[in-house]
Amino acid sequence: MERFDFRGNQGLVVTHWSGYLQFLLQRGExxxxxxxxxxxxxxxxxxxxxxxxxxxxxxxxxTVENETVVNIRTTLETVMHLNHGKPRGGYGVFVSAPSGRGKTTAVHLVLGEVLAAYRDVNPSSLDNIRSCPVAYICVPDSGTPKSIYMEIADYLGIAYKPHDSDPILRTVVLAGIAGSGIEVFAIDEVQNLENGGSYSRRAADAIRRLADDTTATFLLAGINLEVTNLTRGARGMQISNRFIRADVAEYSxxxxxxxxxxxxxxxxxxxxxxxxxxxxxxxxxxxxxxxxxxxxxxxxxxxxxxxxxxxxxxxxxxxxxxxxxxxxxxxxxxxxxxxxxxxxxxxxKTKADKSASTRAYRTKKPGPRADEN
Known part of the structure; x- marks a missing residue:
């Protein structure tokens, strides 16, 4: 490499539905x-x-067809089949693992497959927000209900005011999800709920209620989610009862x-x-x-x-x-x-030093005994 490689303006905003769908279409082959x-x-x-x-x-x-991709795909297929025909709510997919396991890449790959399958059934789709089969957002660092609603509104291209209350944002977000025809809604970095302090339980409730009040199948992903407010206590039990785990491959x-x-x-x-x-x-x-x-x-x-x-x-x-x-x-x-x-x-190094010390001890010639002096 003899130069700095400048990216320039790629023009792809993946936090907006149109940019994210284009991002998915470029992957997987x-x-x-x-x-x-x-x-x-x-x-x-x-x-x-x-x-x-x-x-x-x-x-x-x-990208590769690894175990994690297969597990997320098969679990999502099962859950979507279980949810088919339900007027709202249903089961969801739970993806949790330590950092570095490739779970986010696998989620993108599977969402790309959902998008491709949707296009096969609806060749003229994806031209506007009313044909948006998948959605993907990350829980913001603040981990509050309002920040989550704002992320969804930004993804769907819904205008809002900074001072809008949680109930107002929730109402416009629910209408936006319903109007876009989203089939699978992925929420990543869910461990950030812990950053919300006293708001984190309310944020977990907000995610659960979104899953309950829409026809979209929700997929939650993040780092070690089992120890977050998402799964703790009576509220966490509601998530645990409604979400099915997709195992992330471990190579230990x-x-x-x-x-x-x-x-x-x-x-x-x-x-x-x-x-x-x-x-x-x-x-x-x-x-x-x-x-x-x-x-x-x-x-x-x-x-x-x-x-x-x-x-x-x-x-x-x-x-x-x-x-x-x-x-x-x-x-x-x-x-x-x-x-x-x-x-x-x-x-x-420690093991080698111990081995060397052991060898030195075993080969050391014994000195004279005290009674021989």
Whole structure:
């Protein structure tokens, strides 16, 4: 990389329904590599444009059919089937896991599938807010009922005044959801409810009542939601009784068949990379070291692989686009992964020091006994 890459104004506002639907339409498909012979016959300008397209794909569109995606999809299908025909309310989907497991990416991918299925049934849809099959918002940091209503109003393009009361905002939001035909409403970062202090329980109630008073199927996602006000006490029991968990895959040594499942994830990621000399079998032997480096974090794995892939594409030699363990170890990582690696190195060093001390003790010659002096 010889320059700073400026994004410019992409013109895609994902906090508004039209921008979010466009965002979904760009995801979920594997990059189609042209044959090597065709690539080598491209003009310099064609080759530059093609490589830029590969780099853009790596930026935010590398997705795989992993366990989490399958679990969210099947749970959502079940819940939507259970809710079919209900005048309002019904069951919802609950997605909770520690940070870095890839749950948000999986939610976007499944919502994209819902959108694609809706378009198949309604080819002329998506032209206006009255044909908006999916919605996605994040709970704001403040975690108050009003802030949640305002996020929904912004998504739906509903005008409001800053001093509007909670009841007024709730009324316009309910009307907006009903008028847009939303089938699935995803609310992410639900752990932010805890930031609302005394308002957090009211915010949890606001989300539950929205799910009760609309025909949309609600999907709630966030970090370790089991310990938030969303599921505590009598109010939390109402959520627990109405939402069905979609498991998020865990790749820790404590989980069942974790290494074979992790290998599957790594090979799927390799297959999704738009590279010419990297295949699933190329990365399978690196699954163990990659798990050690990332701690089983899907987010960290994606960061490392896409970073290396970008560097290989920028070499402008497709025959050398092979991901190696040296490339992966040289990749920059996020701070969470950096802390994991440092802790791991610390444990390894401590273990090595103990082993060395033990060996020194066992090989040390005994000194004379006191009664021999």
């Amino acid at each position: 594997k990059f189609r590599l042209v044959p090597m012979a065709e690539l080598l016959n491209m003009t310099p300008s064609e080759r530059t444009a093609y490589d830029l397209a590969r780099l853009d794909f790596l930026s935010d569109r590398v 040594p404590e989980s069942e068949n974790w290494m074979s499942r992790w290998q599957g994830l790594v090979t799927e990621m390799a297959n999704a990379l738009p590279l010419y000399a990297t295949r699933p079998e190329t990365l399978k032997p690196f699954a163990g070291p990659l798990h050690s480096m990332t701690g089983g974090s899907v987010q960290a794995l994606n960061l490392m692989l896409t970073q290396v892939a970008r560097e290989l594409i920028e070499m402008a030699d497709p025959r050398r686009e092979t991901v190696t363990l040296e490339h992966l170890r040289a990749a920059r990582v996020n701070m969470a992964t950096e802390a994991h690696i440092r802790a791991q190195l610390g444990r390894t």
